[in-house]
Amino acid sequence: MTTDLPARILRLLSLLQTRREWSGVELAERLGVTTRTIRRDIDRLRELEYPVEGTTGHAGGYRLAAGAAMPPLILDDEEATATAVALRTAAGQLAGMEETTLRALAKLEQVLPTRLRSKVAALQQATSSIEWERRGPRTDAATLAALAAACRDLETVTFDYTTRAGTAAGRRVDPQQLVASGGLWYLLAHDHDRDDWRIYRLDRITALAPTRRRFTRRAVPGGDPAGYVASKIAGAPVRYRxxxxxxxxxxxxxxxxxxxxxxxxxxxxxxxxxxxxxxxxxxxxxxxxxxxxxxxxxxxxxxxxxxxxxxxxxxxxxx
CATH class of the missing domain: 3.30.70 (Alpha-Beta Plaits)
Known part of the structure; x- marks a missing residue:
């Protein structure tokens, strides 16, 4: 049971940041308190201007919504290390995000505990990458983030897609997985109109919009999303045979x-x-x-x- 109030509030905030929605009963079980205590703690978070949305009643649900400002994130040791390394690797990989990525990395490294800062430094010193001149298309960071959230939350999305031939058309899909290959990002999704799996290059996606409609996850043919995308990319139409x-x-x-x-x-x-x-x-x-x-x-x-x-x-x- 988490009896210390500050520790319990921080733990509650951490849970709200890891999933789209929690029921009051689930949160109470995780923290070892009553649902009444959870409601009081939720009110405390709201007083601190955290945008927690919820429904009333015994089985009411809670979720951390988008607010006017970005709330502080709570990361455990492994999450903080992974984030720092990923930010360092991602710098320069996404269109228009180089400076932003380095600023975020600087903020994170400034507050890392000594034990984690040493671990991250060791990882960075032991690894390196070769940056070749970029000639191909680059992925829009906002599109990548929005589709990642849709894959996580099982939310249907719509967007306009420009094919290799240059024709554009609207799509309505259930996003399954994002796959990076050869400097490009691909979305594996189940297309509503075609009732079949389709692969979309992210640099050809525009006007992306959520629908707030949930879908049930389907099994990918072969059970391996990355393998499925790889096989389709290899067999896709090309200019030269x-x-x-x-x-x-x-x-x-x-x-x-x-x-x-x-x-x-x-x-x-x-x-x-x-x-x-x-x-x-x-x-x-x-x-x-x-x-x-x-x-x-x-x-x-x-x-x-x-x-x-x-x-x-x-x-x-x-x-």
Missing amino acids: AIATVPESADSLRARTWALATRVRAVDENTCTVDCSGDRLTTIAQILAGLDADYTLDADEAVRDHLRAAARRALDATA
Whole structure:
């Protein structure tokens, strides 16, 4: 039982921040007090200007709503460490969020206990990343945050989506999972109009809006959202077709080039194919070079022309 009032209030606030809604009975059981005490503690939080919404009655529910200002967050040791490391990693990864991310990190590190500050510092000193020049689209941070909340709360959303062909149309979906791959973010969702699973690139989503309607989570085909997205991305329509046949087993090639796992298909025990198709000729050439093996190529003429030109430049450079 949490008898100390300040400690109980902080624990109550922490619980309200971890889930969209709690019943009074659930909160009472977690804190080891009566529902009447919970109601009094909720009133204390409201006096401190925390926007706690609730319904009356014995089975009334409570949730921390959006207010005029961001309330202080309460993090345990693991949450604080994970947040600090994630902020450091995320700096520069989301459009328009570089400076904001570093400011948030500075605030968090300033109040970290010594034991956690040392742990975070050790993690940061032991890891590093290589930032290549960004040429592709970047994900809007607000869109990413809103969809993450919708996935968590099982809330149906609507948005406008621009396809690869440039056509735009409205969508109404049940968001299931966000997946990052190749510098892009994808949303796996169940589309209402098509009554089927669909994958949406976040940089093509606009006019995102919540509906306040809940849905029941469905099982993703195969049970693995990331694996499902990976398989669909590999089979998505692309501008240039290029299929390499390699005289090597699929397992052996996957072991050497793990990043291409979803593109490799076994033909027999000693042969496999690699789908190197894509929208950029330079990327196709890089994938083929990364095979580090002999292969035969079935590809569009534009791909062949690009490879011939690249080969001539390489020969000229070594002559």
